[in-house]
Amino acid sequence: MSNGDEKDAITVSGVEKTFGWGGRAFKALDGLSLGIPQGCVYGLLGPNGAGKSTLLRIIAGLVRPDRGSISIFGQDACRESRRRLGMLIEAPAFYPFLTAREHLEMFARMSDTSTMVEPILRRVGIGYAADKRVAAFSLGMKQRLGIGCALVAHPDAIVLDEPTNGLDPDGILEMRSLIVDLAQRDGITVLLSSHLLDEVERICDRVAILRNGRMAAQGGVAELLDSQARFWLNVDLPQAVLESLPSRADAGDGGVYVHIGRDEAPELIRTLANANIRIFEAKWVKPDLESVFLSETRRDIQ
């Protein structure tokens, strides 16, 4: 049986999940729908409790949704379709009594693939510790091993929950380049959740911002930043601009920020010029992802 958009690596359709009962019930996901296009690096953002981990666990088959469905490469999520995914869900979890090599060999056998583990160990940067027991691993090494385990079955898509957690700055850079490399060189779709907005902004093509189990915003990173860009004007009479656009203009950075669409800018400039307001400088100021994230996730609080 097929479901979802076949162009999407993963399609989430109207997924709801509530934990607990009665007064203690907590709705982790509330009718969430999203599509992760094949070949892209997709970032999942949201404050704690937004539903990111629950969504990843539902995709992994660890938690069953109350309603809605997941499809993976056009097939309903099941054990067979999940074999096309590599996963690193939350903190990496390994057996301290096994070595890194034994872990990778174990997952390779389990995935029924003829994977050689040596190249994967080298690729994730723990080749030197292949025969050490995981009990002696730092969190960063476990994180690398987790990525290795996600890659061992030659997945078409990988799901990474906080992949740079516990890594040092060098490790974060390496992991970033590995993720980009996986998408660009190997054509693997990457779904990652992260609290590091700077990281997401650098490596993701598309993002979804979750809030209270719902979609707060989604789209291409550039497109999302562009949609929240503001027009900044340095004029001789800022007060006149503020008064003429009372609900759409704010003073800031020595000028005036105006909330308009890109196509409205020429008309605004013409209007100001006709009103004999001198414009010294005008530019579009794009927010960074952190500003977008904060504005989207704090909307309810405000």
Add this chain to the structure above:
Amino acid sequence: MGQTRSGVGVPVRNPKGYPVNALFSTELLKLQRQPGVLFWGFLSVPATALAFKIALEGFFFLRSGNFPQGQTDILLSAAQSLGIAGNPIAQLLYVIGVSSVFYVEYRFLAWRNLVPRAGRFPLLAAKFAVCLLWMVIGLVLTVVGDMILNTALNFLRDGTSGRAPIQAGSILVLSAAFAIAFLELASLAAIAATLTIIFRSMIAAVVPVFLVGIACSILQAYFGAAIASVPMPSFAADAARAWLFAGAEGPYGIARFGTLLAWLLAAATAGSLIFWRQPLNTE
């Protein structure tokens, strides 16, 4: 598919893909890498039973200067030694072993690695199969140990050949005793596994099973054969053993086999159903 992924070559994948052998060998490896669990959970019972028997024979020798007249048929003696499966302390050790095998995934939050790759039911089946395999190995060691000890004692007693007489039909009795012991331990394993899954805890599985085992022993000592009709695994196994060594006449023992089998199937089914629906949001 078919294109190079992760820079490590083209995957060869079984499309039907129930990697049961892989899961079984994985579970074996995990248990072998935990020698404490393997020994105390599965091998300490036959080792202790043999050591205890050697100590008793040695004590008798020290006291009287010669070895006691033992069981003449070493197969029958081995069949009787399998009664160790009904000992509450032996059961405690086996429950610790079985529960450890299942609890390791909750303890190290490792279901998240396994469930997406292998599905739920094959994982449980592989774990249960590994427990049963080591239980069988334990029972075989009990039998072999008892036979070697009896052969050695016969040799020391007679000073001649170590061969003891074997009565016809003893092999059948030994086989039946093995089946009873195996069914008793298998139903115990299924109950321990189910409790571990329900409570996601080892202690919550071990303590109730041990307490019930002790309670059953006390009730059996108090009520004797009268309690054999209560459909509990330990009563059924003891009754089946008594029936077997008394000559195995009539359908009585078969009914006790049925009781053990029913417990095994009920516990295994319950465990599978519970795990099938269990949310692994925190493991």
